[in-house]
Amino acid sequence: MGAGSGKGKSILFGEHFVVYGLPALAAGIASETTASVNRKDTPGWTLEDNRPEMPGYKKKKADEQRASVENILRFCGIDLTESGIHIALGGELVCASGIGASAASCVALARALDEEFDLGMDDSKINAAAYQGEMGYHGTPSGIDNTASTFGGLVWFIRHLEGGPPSFEILKLNRPVHLVIASTGITASTKAVVDDVRKTKEDNPEWWKTVADEYLQLVTDARAALIDPDLERVGGFMNRNHELLQELTVSCKELDNLVALARDNGALGSKMTGTGRGGNMIALAPDKDTMVRIAEALRAGAEAVWTTAFGL
Numbered sequence: 680m681g682a683g684s685g686k687g688k689s690i691l692f693g694e695h696f697v698v699y700g701l702p703a704l705a706a707g708i709a710s711e712t713t714a715s716v717n718r719k720d721t722p723g724w725t726l727e728d729n730r731p732e733m734p735g736y737k738k739k740k741a742d743e744q745r746a747s748v749e750n751i752l753r754f755c756g757i758d759l760t761e762s763g764i765h766i767a768l769g770g771e772l773v774c775a776s777g778i779g780a781s782a783a784s785c786v787a788l789a790r791a792l793d794e795e796f797d798l799g800m801d802d803s804k805i806n807a808a809a810y811q812g813e814m815g816y817h818g819t820p821s822g823i824d825n826t827a828s829t830f831g832g833l834v835w836f837i838r839h840l841e842g843g844p845p846s847f848e849i850l851k852l853n854r855p856v857h858l859v860i861a862s863t864g865i866t867a868s869t870k871a872v873v874d875d876v877r878k879t880k881e882d883n884p885e886w887w888k889t890v891a892d893e894y895l896q897l898v899t900d901a902r903a904a905l906i907d908p909d910l911e912r913v914g915g916f917m918n919r920n921h922e923l924l925q926e927l928t929v930s931c932k933e934l935d936n937l938v939a940l941a942r943d944n945g946a947l948g949s950k951m952t953g954t955g956r957g958g959n960m961i962a963l964a965p966d967k968d969t970m971v972r973i974a975e976a977l978r979a980g981a982e983a984v985w986t987t988a989f990g991l
């Protein structure tokens with residue numbers, strides 16, 4: 680049997696902007712998806728998906744998941760015409776939009792295949808395989824999700840629009856930063872939302888330039904404030920990033936309500952994270968006690984709430 684795992688992630692700054700070559704910051708979170716691969720005599724592959732989920736997530740993503748598995752098998756050069764494999768997915772990462780569930784499963788599967796078929800893949804090859812898997816979920820992934828899932832930590836990520844591998848850096852902070860993640864319970868189609876943003880951008884190039892210029896300054900300042908560190912400033916940047924995402928029309932009232940609830944209960948900043956139009960939001964806490972208070976408050980309005988830390 681081959682086994683592997685991939686981390687969930689939270690985008691702190693830059694979902695959607697990252698698709699167009701602007702820098703983004705994402706944090707790998709502790710929860711993981713696991714995959715195992717067992718050989719079987721019959722050709723082809725079968726999948727048993729035991730991951731916990733927000734209701735309806737797996738059904739909604741089933742076709743994309745099939746395309747994703749095929750892409751990873753092709754990338755890894757695995758021929759299943761004579762004999763096949765059985766894939767089992769598990770782990771504690773709850774499948775929900777915005778937490779990097781698809782990327783985590785791609786990374787986990789690539790690692791399990793690597794182990795079972797002795798492919799000698801290093802992390803950058805695993806990341807490349809997972810990127811192909813992510814393409815099954817939506818045609819033009821930036822690559823930030825699979826990168827955060829493969830390497831973990833706090834990732835500064837830039838996609839190069841002219842092609843070639845993205846640049847990324849793992850940033851170290853001098854203390855952990857506490858984060859609360861809450862789910863609206865709504866599963867969004869990343870492909871549909873990304874396509875919509877692309878259309879709005881193409882229809883309004885001047886508007887896009889203004890928003891993108893402001894975002895670029897914001898993420899540059901946010902990186903400095905995280906490293907320095909000045910968490911109050913980071914929180915302010917998160918709030919403004921949320922407003923910019925509202926301008927992109929990728930937030931929704933369920934996300935806006937949770938974002939406001941977190942701020943009312945002591946968050947230094949809060950924003951939607953990931954695809955949007957459902958999915959998750961995040962809140963930055965000044966300390967552990969406030970993190971617990973924010974999480975308690977969010978439980979009243981969210982489908983699920985998690986706490987995590989990043990940066991060390």
Ligand code: MEV
Binds near residue numbers: 820873
């Ligand atoms: C999805 O987690 C993040 C998006 O920016 C898409 C991507 O980066 O591929 C919406």
